[in-house]
Structure formats: C-alpha cells, structure tokens
Amino acid sequence: MDKEYELDLFLQTLINGILIGGILICLTIGFQLTFGVLHVIDFAVGGWTMLGGYTAYWLVTLAGIEPFISIFLVFALFLLIGRGLGPLIYRVRTSRYARPDLMALAFTFGIFLFMRGGALWLWSYNSRSVESVLSGQFLSLGPVTVPLLRLSAFIMAVLFSLGLFILLYRSRFGMAVRALAQNRDHAGLMGVDVKRISAWVYGIYTGLTASAGVLIATIYSVNPTVGIRYTLFAFFVAVLAGLGSVGGVLVAGLALGLLESYVATYIGARYSLLIVFGTLYLALLVAPKGVLGRGI
Amino acid sequence: MSDKFSRRKFLRNSLIGTGAMTLGFPALNVSAQEHKIRCGVVTSLSGANRFGGNLTRRGYDLWAEEINKLGGIEIAGKRYPVEMFYGDAQSRPASGADAAERLIIQDEVDVLFGPYTSGVTLAVQPISQKYRVPMISGSAESPNVWLAKPAFNFGMIPAVDLTTDKSMVVLAEKLGDRAKTASVIGVDEPFSKETAEGFRKGAEEADLEMLSYELFPANSDLSAIVSKLKAANPDIVAVGGHESVFINFVNTAKALNYRPKALIMHYGVTSAAFINETGAESNGILGVSVWTAGLPYKDELFGTASDYSDLSFSRWGTRPDYTEAACSASGLVLQDAARRLGKAPPWDQESRSQLAKAIEETDIETFYGPVGFAKEGSHFHNNTKPVPVVIQIKNGDVVPVAPENAAKGELAYPINEKS
Numbered sequence: 105m106d107k108e109y110e111l112d113l114f115l116q117t118l119i120n121g122i123l124i125g126g127i128l129i130c131l132t133i134g135f136q137l138t139f140g141v142l143h144v145i146d147f148a149v150g151g152w153t154m155l156g157g158y159t160a161y162w163l164v165t166l167a168g169i170e171p172f173i174s175i176f177l178v179f180a181l182f183l184l185i186g187r188g189l190g191p192l193i194y195r196v197r198t199s200r201y202a203r204p205d206l207m208a209l210a211f212t213f214g215i216f217l218f219m220r221g222g223a224l225w226l227w228s229y230n231s232r233s234v235e236s237v238l239s240g241q242f243l244s245l246g247p248v249t250v251p252l253l254r255l256s257a258f259i260m261a262v263l264f265s266l267g268l269f270i271l272l273y274r275s276r277f278g279m280a281v282r283a284l285a286q287n288r289d290h291a292g293l294m295g296v297d298v299k300r301i302s303a304w305v306y307g308i309y310t311g312l313t314a315s316a317g318v319l320i321a322t323i324y325s326v327n328p329t330v331g332i333r334y335t336l337f338a339f340f341v342a343v344l345a346g347l348g349s350v351g352g353v354l355v356a357g358l359a360l361g362l363l364e365s366y367v368a369t370y371i372g373a374r375y376s377l378l379i380v381f382g383t384l385y386l387a388l389l390v391a392p393k394g395v396l397g398r399g400i
Numbered sequence: 401m402s403d404k405f406s407r408r409k410f411l412r413n414s415l416i417g418t419g420a421m422t423l424g425f426p427a428l429n430v431s432a433q434e435h436k437i438r439c440g441v442v443t444s445l446s447g448a449n450r451f452g453g454n455l456t457r458r459g460y461d462l463w464a465e466e467i468n469k470l471g472g473i474e475i476a477g478k479r480y481p482v483e484m485f486y487g488d489a490q491s492r493p494a495s496g497a498d499a500a501e502r503l504i505i506q507d508e509v510d511v512l513f514g515p516y517t518s519g520v521t522l523a524v525q526p527i528s529q530k531y532r533v534p535m536i537s538g539s540a541e542s543p544n545v546w547l548a549k550p551a552f553n554f555g556m557i558p559a560v561d562l563t564t565d566k567s568m569v570v571l572a573e574k575l576g577d578r579a580k581t582a583s584v585i586g587v588d589e590p591f592s593k594e595t596a597e598g599f600r601k602g603a604e605e606a607d608l609e610m611l612s613y614e615l616f617p618a619n620s621d622l623s624a625i626v627s628k629l630k631a632a633n634p635d636i637v638a639v640g641g642h643e644s645v646f647i648n649f650v651n652t653a654k655a656l657n658y659r660p661k662a663l664i665m666h667y668g669v670t671s672a673a674f675i676n677e678t679g680a681e682s683n684g685i686l687g688v689s690v691w692t693a694g695l696p697y698k699d700e701l702f703g704t705a706s707d708y709s710d711l712s713f714s715r716w717g718t719r720p721d722y723t724e725a726a727c728s729a730s731g732l733v734l735q736d737a738a739r740r741l742g743k744a745p746p747w748d749q750e751s752r753s754q755l756a757k758a759i760e761e762t763d764i765e766t767f768y769g770p771v772g773f774a775k776e777g778s779h780f781h782n783n784t785k786p787v788p789v790v791i792q793i794k795n796g797d798v799v800p801v802a803p804e805n806a807a808k809g810e811l812a813y814p815i816n817e818k819s
Binding site: 109112113116117124224228231232239242244249323327333364365368369374377 | 448449450451588614615616617619620621622623624625627628631643644647648651652654655656657673677679681
C-alpha cells in the first residue's frame with residue numbers, strides 16, 4: 105500500500121473510531137444513570153439493547169415506520185416497561201439481605217438470561233437488520249467516507265447526553281435524581297419520593313438502552329446472542345468513565361471506539377478485544393475511579 | 401358313547417387348544433408379518449437448529465416415502481419396506497447421543513441417518529460405533545467429523561474445507577486473467593475458520609496472490625476490516641462465517657461505499673433470510689452450493705435433479721436445498737449397500753459391520769451427484785466426489801454460474817456492474 109493510501113486509511117480509521125464511540129455512548133449513558141441513582145450494575149443492559157433492535161425490526165417491517173422515528177416509539181415503550189420493572193429492582197436493591205447489591209446484580213443477570221432465552225425461543229438464531237433511508241448514504245470528505253447512519257448514531261448520542269444533562273440539571277425531577285444519587289435516605293427525609301424517582305430512572309435507562317438497540321439493528325444486525333457483547337461494552341465503558349459518571353461516558357466511549365478501531369486496523373481485529381480490555385485494566389490501575397469518577 | 405356334556409373333557413380340550421394356539425401364534429405371526437428395515441433418524445427437531453433439523457427430516461422422509469411406494473428396498477430379489485424412527489437431538493450434542501442410544505436399544509434400528517449439525521454428529525458417531533450401527537450423515541460439514549476417522553459414520557456433503565477450496569479454484573478458472581488477487585476474512589470460530597482456510601487454500605491452488613487473510617471475533621464491528629479491504633481492493637473477497645456476519649459485512653461495505661469486485665461466501669448466502677435482509681445489496685454476491693436442481697445428475701428412484709426438486713416442492717411446498725437433497729441421497733446409499741450386502745433384515749451386529757463395509761465401497765451416481773467415500777486420509781468416510789457449484793444471486797434468484805456443466809447464467813464481474 106502506498107503512502108497516500110496509508111494516510112487515507114489512517115483518517116478513515118479515525119472517523120470509524122469516533123463513530124463507533126458514538127454507538128458505545130448511546131449504549132452506556134442510561135447504564136451510568138441507573139448505577140448513579142440505584143447503585144445497580146444492570147447486567148441486563150445487552151438484553152434491553154437486543155429487544156430494542158427486534159422491536160424496531162417489527163415496527164419497520166410490520167408498520168413500515170422509518171427506524172429514526174421508531175426510536176421514539178421504542179423509547180416510549182421501554183420507558184414504560186422499565187418504569188413497571190423499576191419498583192421490583194428497587195425492592196431487591198433495598199432488601200434486608202446481607203449483600204443487596206449482589207442480589208440486585210444477580211437479579212438483573214437473571215432478567216438478561218430470561219430475555220436471551222425468550223429471544224432464542226421466538227427468533228431462533230435468525231439475525232435481523234433494519235433498513236433506513238440513510239442506509240448506504242455517506243458523505244465523502246476527500247478520501248474519507250462518513251456513513252450517514254453512523255454519523256446519525258453519533259449525533260443521537262450527543263442529543264441523548266444533552267437531553268439527559270438538561271433533565272438532570274434543569275428540572276425538579278433532575279434535582280430529585282441528583283439528591284437521590286448523593287444520599288437516598290436524606291433525599292427521602294427531604295420529601296423526595298424515592299421509590300417513584302428510582303422507578304422512573306430505571307425506565308429512562310431501559311428506554312435509552314433499547315433506543316441504542318435500534319441504532320445497532322440499523323448499522324449492524326441483531327440476534328439473540330449479541331446481548332453479551334453489548335453488556336460487556338457497556339460495563340467496560342462505564343468502568344473507564346467512572347461508575348455513575350454520565351459525563352465520563354462521552355470521553356470513555358470515544359476513547360474505547362478509537363482504540364478498538366486503530367487496533368483492528370493496524371494490529372488485527374482478532375486482537376482488538378484483548379488489547380482494548382487489557383488497556384482498560386491498565387488504565388484503571390492508574391485511575392481506579394475512571395476518567396471522571398466523581399458521581400453525578 | 402354318551403353325548404352327555406363332560407365338564408372335565410371340556411376343560412381338558414380347552415387347555416390343549418389354548419396351549420397349542422399360544423405356542424403356535426408367534427410362528428404364525430412371523431410368517432404373516434413382513435420384516436421392515438428400521439431406520440433411525442437423529443436430528444434437531446427442536447431447539448435453535450430446528451429449522452435445519454426439519455430440513456434433514458424432510459430429505460430422509462421423502463426418500464422413505466418414495467422407496468416404500470415401490471415396496472421397499474430390494475434385497476436378493478425381495479423388497480423390504482423401510483420404517484422411520486426419530487430421535488430429537490434438541491440441537492444439543494448430549495441429547496443427540498442419548499437419542500441415538502435410545503433408537504438403537506429401544507427401537508432396535510438397523511441403521512441410523514445422521515444429525516443436522518456437525519456438533520451433534522460428533523457426539524452421535526461414537527454411539528453408532530459402540531453398537532456397530534452404520535450411520536449415513538446427510539448434513540455434517542465440519543472436517544473435524546472426518547478427522548475423527550469414524551468407522552461407522554459416512555458423510556454425504558463434502559467437508560467445508562473441500563467445498564470452499566474447490567469453489568475458489570472454479571471461480572478463479574472462470575474469471576481467468578480478470579482475477580489475480582484475493583483477500584480472505586472469517587470469523588474466529590471452528591466452522592467459519594475452516595471455511596476461510598478452505599478459501600485460502602483454494603486461492604493458493606489457483607495461483608491468486610493473497611493480499612490479506614484475517615480472522616475476527618463474531619459480532620465484531622467490521623468497519624476496520626472493510627476499510628482495509630477497500631484500500632487494498634482485491635479482485636476476489638471471500639468471507640467465512642454465518643448469515644449474521646454476511647449481513648453485517650454487506651451493510652458495513654455499503655455504508656463505507658465499498659463494493660468488492662467479487663464477493664464469495666459459503667453457508668447462508670442462498671437462504672431467504674440473507675436475501676431478504678440485504679435486499680438489492682445481495683445482487684451479484686457469490687456463494688457455494690454442493691447441489692442445485694439444474695445439475696445434470698439422475699438416478700432410478702428420483703429421476704433427474706430437477707425431478708427431485710419438483711417432487712420435493714409438491715410434497716413440502718418449498719424447493720429443496722443441498723442439505724435436503726443430500727439427506728434423500730443418503731437413502732439411495734443405503735439401498736445400494738443393502739442390495740450388495742444381500743442379507744435379509746433384521747441385521748445382527750456382524751451383518752451391520754458388513755453393511756458398513758458395503759457402504760464404504762459405494763460408487764454410485766444419484767440425482768445429488770456422484771457418491772463415493774474416502775477410505776483414508778483426513779476426510780475418511782466423507783463423500784469427496786461432488787464438485788461444488790458457484791452460484792450468484794441475481795435479482796433475488798440463485799443462479800449457478802460455474803463450472804460450465806452446471807452454469808445456468810453468466811457470471812457478472814465485477815459485481816458492481818449489472819448483475
């Protein structure tokens with residue numbers, strides 16, 4: 105490969121990495137919120153993503169709805185599902201068991217296994233992808249190709265983050281959420297309805313994560329087994345960001361996307377997960393709280 | 401002599417009569433009942449692979465129905481109907497092994513027809529060997545099945561490393577001077593890796609320059625791989641993987657404005673799901689099939705490959721793929737071997753061992769193509785005779801394009817031109 109192509113490939117890798125980062129941000133931002141408030145590491149995150157993808161597939165194929173519009177419907181649907189499930193999670197998290205945090209973790213893992221088993225029963229291993237008006241559309245910036253779908257996912261991630269920021273810092277609901285994140289008992293004593301706010305937070309999280317699933321179904325494809333991969337990614341982005349730090353997700357998501365992209369291009373895709381996770385461990389040795397690990 | 405009713409005489413005569421009937425009944429029964437050849441089928445009727453498993457069942461059943469219409473398998477001038485018994489592997493190797501043992505011990509089958517997946521086949525073949533029951537596998541494609549050198553298992557479909565190898569050679573020959581370079585990628589899991597290895601071997605045999613060979617984990621983001629392929633721009637890109645990887649590859653290539661000159665894949669390209677999911681993007685994509693209805697093969701039971709396809713369509717409502725065809729052809733192998741064995745069923749352990757030897761000597765022509773099993777080497781007991789057909793998706797249709805004797809349409813190259 106000559107030098108001109110090498111430069112093109114380097115720049116293309118940069119764009120690929122930033123756009124992968126966008127998808128990781130979409131996936132992780134709700135996960136961070138639910139940890140910050142409920143102190144639950146939700147292992148069902150990949151399951152919600154997968155179900156979001158399949159729901160979008162149904163909406164697109166059965167009702168002919170454009171995926172980028174179906175995101176709002178998927179968000180609303182999973183917001184309600186999560187809101188309904190929220191009190192149960194809260195109950196497990198605040199139960200009188202010796203280690204309610206571990207109980208909650210096991211509980212969410214159980215939900216994940218249930219979702220995975222259900223999906224296998226319903227769809228076997230069949231992969232589904234969703235066609236958008238932006239599928240196959242791209243911007244040519246000189247030698248670099250920017251897929252519009254991935255760019256949209258990136259913009260969506262920025263919008264999710266912005267929306268969440270406004271909700272958390274510019275509304276009474278957000279004030280209650282932040283109070284809860286700082287001290288649940290004190291927030292309760294100050295008149296915050298802890299159970300209700302926690303349930304809504306879990307709803308917002310499931311809505312956001314399922315919406316990320318719509319983007320994933322549009323860009324890649326979904327099948328019942330993809331959940332574990334996205335659970336791992338969400339977990340590692342969250343750890344690198346600093347568990348509970350919504351702002352840190354932006355930095356960590358982009359860093360992870362770029363690292364994976366450059367490793368896959370210049371060392372080999374076979375080694376990308378190995379090197380990415382190895383680097384994460386090293387980063388955590390240096391900064392155990394993550395890049396912005398100060399909570400909400 | 402008095403005609404007076406004697407209770408003692410009545411009881412004595414009744415006892416003698418009943419005893420005679422009881423003792424004589426089995427003999428009468430055996431002579432009245434025709435013996436059937438009991439065929440066990442172990443396949444995935446439930447679980448993740450139930451769709452493919454039911455395809456194998458269709459293939460085996462179609463053969464059984466057709467041969468029974470003639471009165472059964474002819475052995476030494478007499479016909480013996482076949483009776484099918486099923487064991488559900490539930491898409492799990494351990495359940496497949498249990499099912500096989502049950503079929504052999506409880507149902508006393510004379511012969512087994514093999515599972516849908518290679519994983520289940522690997523679990524079942526030691527059982528067939530333990531009880532010396534010959535097994536004809538209409539579906540397994542992993543080379544590992546044959547590397548284990550199974551004494552009693554025989555595979556109808558050439559292992560995937562052989563088909564991808566040959567298909568690359570066939571494709572390169574067809575393209576001639578237009579193809580000089582190739583890149584191969586594949587998922588880093590056994591089946592896909594073997595597929596990719598086969599493509600690489602074929603590229604080397606065809607003297608193509610290998611620009612790159614890369615394996616990656618399943619569900620990877622393929623943008624880095626596609627970007628590299630786009631920069632290198634090989635004449636042929638080959639992908640080893642399953643349907644979801646193909647869909648991801650096609651979607652990612654489309655998003656990054658890359659259309660390979662020739663894109664060849666193997667398993668899953670001909671599936672309706674792949675064509676539906678990729679839509680117009682599937683146009684021009686190449687695949688490998690061991691069999692198509694257009695091939696010039698025939699036999700006495702099913703007629704031509706085309707006749708078989710029509711028969712299957714009228715029976716099941718869908719056109720058969722190569723797996724279904726191979727399963728039906730498994731029955732033809734049993735017919736031929738049983739005829740040469742010349743022993744009436746039921747077969748004891750020694751007869752079954754002789755039957756396995758007869759299967760090993762198979763050399764027949766069928767609607768599915770030539771059948772003959774390797775007697776040594778890394779593909780021991782695998783039918784290595786079929787030459788894979790290179791197919792191309794053209795407006796949603798699967799069209800054979802190479803080799804010449806199978807071609808039903810022109811190979812469109814590069815695929816970004818009109819297919």
